[in-house]
Amino acid sequence: MLFFYHIPSFFLLLLPLLPIFFLIKASTPKKQSSLAPSTAISLPRSYPIIGSFLAAVANRKRQLQWISDILQVSPSATFVLNYSIGTQQVFTANPAVVQHILKTHFPNYGKGDYVTGTLKDFVGHSIFNVDGESWKFQRQLASHEFNTKSLRKFIEIVVDAEISDRLIPFLSSAAATGTVVDFQDILQRFSFDNICQIAFGFDPAYLLPSLPQTKFAQAFEESVQISSDRFKEVIPAIWKIKKLLNIGSEKRMRIAISVVREFAKNIIRKKKQELKEKASLDSVDLLSRFLCTGHSDENFVTDMVISFILAGRDTTSSALTWYLWLLSKNPNVESEVLKEIKAKSEALVYEEVKDMVYTHASLCESMRLYPPVSQNGKEAVNDDVLPDGTVVKKGMTVSYLPYAMGRLETLWGSDWAEFKPERWLEKEEAENKQWRFVGRDAYTYPVFHAGPRICLGKEMAFLQMKRVLAGLLRRFKVVPAVEEGVEPEFVPQLTSKMKGGFPVRIVERDA
Secondary structure: OOOOOOOOHHHHHHHHHHHHHHOOOOOOOOOOOOOOOOOOOOOOOOEOOOEOHHHHHHOHHHHHHHHHHHHHHOOOOEEEEEEEOOEEEEEEOOHHHHHHHHHHOHHHEEOHHHHHHHHHHHHOOOHHHOOHHHHHHHHHHHHHHHOOHHHHHHHHHHHHHHHHHHHHHHHHHHHHHOOEEEHHHHHHHHHHHHHHHHHOOOOOOOOOOOOOOOHHHHHHHHHHHHHHHHHHOOOOHHHHHHHHHOOHHHHHHHHHHHHHHHHHHHHHHHHHHHHHHOOOOOOOOHHHHHHHOOOOOHHHHHHHHHHHHHHHHHHHHHHHHHHHHHHHHOHHHHHHHHHHHHOOOOOOOHHHHHOOHHHHHHHHHHHHHOOOOOOEEEEEOOOEEOOOOOEEOOOOEEEEOHHHHOOOHHHHOOOOOOOOHHHHEEEOOOOOOOEEEOOOOOOOOOEOEOHHHOOOOHHHHHHHHHHHHHHHHOOEEEEEOOOOOOOOOEEOOOOOEEOOOOEEEEEEOOO
8 A cells, every 4th residue: 555645635626626627747657467578667756736636546557667667767765755745755665764653763753644644543552553662562472472382383373274174175166167266255254264363362263164244354354445535635635534524434434443343352351360260371362461461451452453464464365365366476486486395205294394485485585576565655754864865854755665676676687577486595515406595684674674673473474475375375276367468556554465366276186
């Protein structure tokens, strides 16, 4: 999702002029391949008083690609977009700038009022939406829980059960009948069941053969969608007015969030009662762990759990959706991944999954091109100067784009558009010459964020994705059910989606 911040309210006066936007040079260009380098890119014009507001509105339906194109031709891969006099936003794909805001000058760059205000209704004051002491406290608490072996083992058990009891039987049935299924939806259901069990100790049973529509899951999806749409408003005052009047999407948002939070609170109350009645803790879900540390405030725990569901549900399903599409278009990569999977035992244990080096590299390569979170923004607490000389004033937002960074020739070479896992690998010097994974620093590849706020669930995400792929690809081939040459559209929301879903046919592999 692309954030456009701080558009002045007086631009509401320009709304009657919208028809002329189709006559100006900044109008939306024809759609190009999401992997093909853009041509004839130029920096947007900035006019007196209104800056580049016209270009921003004209490109509102392709904001991410527009800014990414601009960063490709910006000398330092950093660009300052002028909305009007005194209203600016910095966009960057420069690793040195990313390191500056996420690590070196970390205290000077926070979430900011715009982001926290936009997400507050949904995630409240959780770890993903606060700064300062509140963030430090929640980070320490979450970090302790994420580093326990018992939680890791619990995640393995939950994921494996969901694979064997639900995912594999569902795919077997789809293969037998030749049914076209939306694999993006299947992966979201799979991830939703997993994260609800890990976070709540509650199984929503969302991935059943009937593909049920549950009230909680639907409300959660609507909350995510409308929260994403808030960020896409070129004039934020519009959604705020709708919220004030309780109309349209904001009325639906209020209802959806009410359903999500009430559902979560009911589970929290039941869990508290369970823990009171037990002499010792035998539950290892995150909710039980938080409650047993003495943090029983209902709103605090609700905010934390909703945030973990958001992070765990959409990021892995997004990554796997795009991965399977890329794999279907690159049979040579699929062959290497399959060879590695088959080299492992039928019952994969943690160490074996961890050593799936080629599969790990291919996942990193997929997320380079299609990151689950395409952009992140930080607001300057005080005036600053970025490493490339860009001046940042207090209150300005500096946004970095993993999506754009994965497409920079200066970072990935002239073959950046190729899906090439080998760019993450090198042959060992030993006689058997096996592949060895060679990672990139987190500021060149900030797919899992970087610095003090780097993703706590990174290793567990890789563990889950590899276990899914091992169970899936050993038995099935995923074949896109679209016309030859048709490429899916990357939709940048809170976490990225494939527009219209990912229709596929499931084919049983030969034994």
